[in-house]
Each structure stands twice: as C-alpha cells, then as structure tokens.
C-alpha cells in the first residue's frame with residue numbers, strides 16, 4: 001500500500017468512471033471499500049485526513065455484543081453485534097482478543113439478575129460465543145481483580161467479549177482492500193459532488209491535501225461514509241436536507257496497569273448518570289470510559305470536557321482501592337458517536353438513541369451510511385454495497401465475500417507475548433529485516449514497547465505520512481502515554497523526513513504540530 005501508487009491508479013483511471021467511490025476512511029468507509037473491491041468492483045476511497053483520524057481510532061476497543069443494548073431490549077442489535085463479533089474474531093484473529101469482564105455486585109439481588117442476563121447473552125452468541133459466563137463469589141471476584149473495592153461486595157458475574165486495536169485493524173482492512181485491487185488515498189478531501197445533466201450524482205471533486213492538486217473523479221455510485229460529518233456531504237447534494245446525525249462525545253482516560261491488577265476488565269452496568277462504565281486492560285495500560293455528551297458541532301480533534309474527566313475519575317475511584325488522580329492520567333482521548341439526530345419535536349436522551357446503522361439513498365443517488373458500531377463494520381459494509389450496486393447499476397451477480405475473508409495479517413495461532421503480535425503475519429517479515437539490520441530493533445522510548453522497524457514499516461507499507469499518523473494510529477503512543485509520544489516526535493520526524501524526502505523545515509513543523517496536538521491528550525495538574 002503506497003500513496004504514490006494509489007495516485008497513479010487515479011491518474012490511470014482518467015475519465016473512466018469508478019464503479020464506486022467511498023468518501024471517508026473510518027471503519028465504515030474502509031469496510032465498504034473492502035466489500036466492494038472483493039466483489040470485483042472498481043473501488044476508490046478518499047479520506048480527507050489519515051485513515052481513522054475520526055472516531056474509528058478513538059473507541060473503547062471492544063468487539064462486543066452490547067450488554068447494555070440487551071438491558072434496553074434491543075434484541076436484534078445484540079444478535080447482529082454478537083454475530084459480527086464472532087466473524088471479526090475469526091477473520092482478524094491477530095487483532096481481536098478474548099477478554100474477560102467482571103460485573104461486580106454490591107447489591108445481593110444484582111448477582112442472580114446479571115447471571116441470568118449474561119446466560120441469555122451467551123445463548124444469543126450461539127456457536128460464535130467466546131466462552132460461558134459464570135456467577136462468582138465475592139472471594140472469586142477479589143482473586144480476579146485484587147484491587148477492587150471489597151466493602152459491600154456480594155459477588156459478581158464473569159462474561160467474555162472481544163477486545164481489539166481499532167486503528168491497526170483499519171489499516172489491515174485497507175491493505176486487504178488494496179490486495180483486492182481497491183484504491184485508497186489518505187489526505188484526499190472530497191470538496192464537492194459532480195452531477196449528470198439529469199441531476200443524478202456522477203462523481204466527486206477532491207483535493208489532494210499534500211500537493212493541493214484538484215481531481216474530478218467519475219463514479220457510477222458515490223457512498224457517503226463520513227461518520228459525524230455525513231451531513232456536510234448530504235448538504236453538497238441537498239442543501240435543505242434535515243440533519244441526520246447528532247454527535248455525542250465519549251471520553252476515555254488511560255491509566256497505568258497498576259490501577260487494575262489481574263487480566264479481567266470491570267464493567268459497571270449503571271453509573272450515577274445511568275451509563276455503563278468500563279475499565280479495560282489494554283497494552284499494559286487501563287482504558288476507562290466512557291461519557292455520552294451531546295454536542296452541536298463536529299471537529300476532527302474533539303477535546304474532553306473538564307466535567308467528563310472529573311466524572312470518569314470520580315466514578316472509577318468508587319470501585320478501586322488505588323485511587324487515580326489527574327496526574328495519573330497518561331492519556332485522555334475523545335471521540336464522537338454519529339447518533340441519529342432526533343426528529344423535530346422529539347426529545348430523546350443520547351443513551352436511548354439506537355446504535356443500529358442507518359442507510360439512505362437521496363433522489364440524486366447519494367448513498368449515505370451512518371451510525372452503527374465498529375463491531376458491525378462488516379455488516380454495514382455489506383448492506384451499503386448491496387444498495388450501492390442497485391443505485392449504480394453494477395453487476396448484481398457479485399456476492400458479498402467478507403464473511404469468510406481473512407484480514408491482512410491473519411494468523412491461525414497468535415502469540416500475545418510477541419511485542420509485534422498486532423502486525424500478525426507481517427511480524428515475521430519485520431523480524432527478518434531486524435535480523436539483517438539490528439539497529440532497527442532499537443526501542444524508541446523507555447516507557448513504550450515500540451521500535452524503529454515499526455516506523456519504517458508503517459511509512460513504506462501502511463501509508464503513514466506524518467508524525468501523528470505514526471504516533472497516534474500506526475503505533476498507539478499518543479493514546480498510551482501522551483508525554484512519551486511528545487518525546488518521541490523529533491526522532492520520528494527525522495525518520496519520516498528521510499523516508500519521504502522532506503526538508504528540515506517540514507521536519508520542524510511536524511514536531512511543532514504534533515506537540516501542540518498531543519498537549520490536548522494529557523492533563524495539567526490541578
């Protein structure tokens with residue numbers, strides 16, 4: 001996957017229409033591109049920034065059936081999530097791990113209640129289940145989570161869901177798509193839609209953000225998969241269309257693993273504001289989240305609000321014997337959920353808005369896919385391409401193939417003790433390079449596991465273009481330890497400058513831009 005090659009493919013396509021152009025390179029757009037390319041459709045995806053710069057790198061990292069939606073009675077969503085969870089674990093085995101979750105019970109009647117609920121959850125997963133849930137005594141819960149608050153603890157329930165690395169999976173989906181002939185370009189912003197004489201959509205206008213080169217790209221069908229930004233694209237088509245998406249912000253705090261000992265995650269089904277709170281082990285850290293704050297405006301780099309941070313810290317403190325404070329927060333990141341906007345006069349709380357996906361086609365043929373979850377990206381893509389094939393008059397004998405399609409990097413047996421395990425089958429190639437060039441095995445920061453080879457690999461084969469692409473999404477340094485990421489930036493910039501033939505001014509600018517951005521990811525002391 002090389003950007004220059006992608007741009008060449010665009011030039012080679014010339015005036016000939018693509019079967020399908022997808023706007024947006026998050027989970028939804030990338031999944032759609034993979035589905036389309038693997039059906040044999042000539043596919044182009046344009047992402048205005050880096051792949052998963054939006055919500056898709058900022059999720060809780062759960063591949064889950066949505067226990068909360070079960071409590072809300074949204075059975076069809078839970079069934080779909082559980083099915084897709086199983087497929088994701090099967091097809092991206094190197095990135096989806098089985099994770100145990102414990103619901104600690106502090107009221108005597110919670111234990112039978114959640115035990116029965118989780119048995120229903122297991123049953124709904126059927127053959128794709130990850131392991132049977134079980135009721136635990138108070139002593140068993142304490143053994144599994146040694147630093148959980150014990151006062152009033154009556155027991156708990158253990159159940160299993162999946163955990164994954166969102167931006168790494170996205171890159172592997174992009175690579176799989178490219179291997180099927182798909183063309184994907186990051187830093188390619190769609191600025192307008194093209195129309196035929198009859199008003200139907202015939203393609204997009206886009207601008208390469210690196211060179212400022214404008215492109216007019218013809219397509220039989222255009223898919224709008226821009227997450228919380230779908231309304232901006234819809235307005236290019238229908239300026240007076242009602243708003244489709246209401247963004248809701250979710251914030252996560254990342255703490256050192258010492259705050260949550262053991263291998264299990266904690267799931268608190270009902271916090272003081274009625275939300276679900278997770279504390280999940282992730283890459284030798286703990287991710288605590290999340291909040292649900294309705295917002296009016298969407299930005300690519302959302303900022304956690306003071307009250308969201310205080311809410312997460314004060315809530316998690318109630319359950320842990322070691323109490324985290326602001327200075328213990330290694331990283332804080334915010335993402336925007338693309339929830340369905342309430343209809344006029346409707347006053348629905350964000351917690352109650354369905355997380356199912358929504359597909360619509362405008363009169364001029366713009367296919368818009370919104371909502372959903374990372375876990376359901378594959379099914380969303382399948383539904384979208386089915387619809388796009390009708391709208392674009394594409395060969396409708398081409399069937400969806402992604403149910404059984406291994407994602408780039410897939411491995412039959414994963415060794416989670418290998419520091420490169422999340423590169424899956426690529427790790428072997430990376431190790432071969434390091435054995436020829438041992439200097440590339442050098443660690444980049446003493447608090448993080450990353451090595452030089454990973455930077456080189458991501459620039460050459462994963463289309464990383466900036467310091468942020470490396471530190472936020474190819475590696476996860478920014479999300480694991482924002483201060484360490486800032487310290488790593490100058491070395492990353494110098495490697496990138498060498499690899500991409502950039503000058504010193506570019507290098508300096510990259511470090512300054514990244515440092516300014518990363519300052520939003522750690523907390524100043526009170």
Ligand SMILES: Cc1cc2nc3c(=O)[nH]c(=O)nc-3n(C[C@H](O)[C@H](O)[C@H](O)COP(=O)(O)OP(=O)(O)OC[C@H]3O[C@@H](n4cnc5c(N)ncnc54)[C@H](O)[C@@H]3O)c2cc1C
Pocket residue numbers: 023024025026027028029046047048049050051052053054055056057058059060061062063064188189190191225226227228229248249250251290300334335336337338370371372373374375376
């Ligand atoms: C806090 C939080 C926690 C979550 N946790 C989970 C979880 O644990 N498990 C789970 O399954 N789901 C989770 N989700 C849901 C999941 O993350 C989202 O449903 C999913 O990432 C949405 O992906 P998307 O591709 O639709 O949107 P995005 O990832 O936002 O992608 C849209 C892309 O479109 C691009 N774009 C916009 N305009 C243009 C343009 N003009 N030209 C080109 N590109 C453009 C943007 O740059 C962006 O990259 C969570 C969501 C949030 C907010």
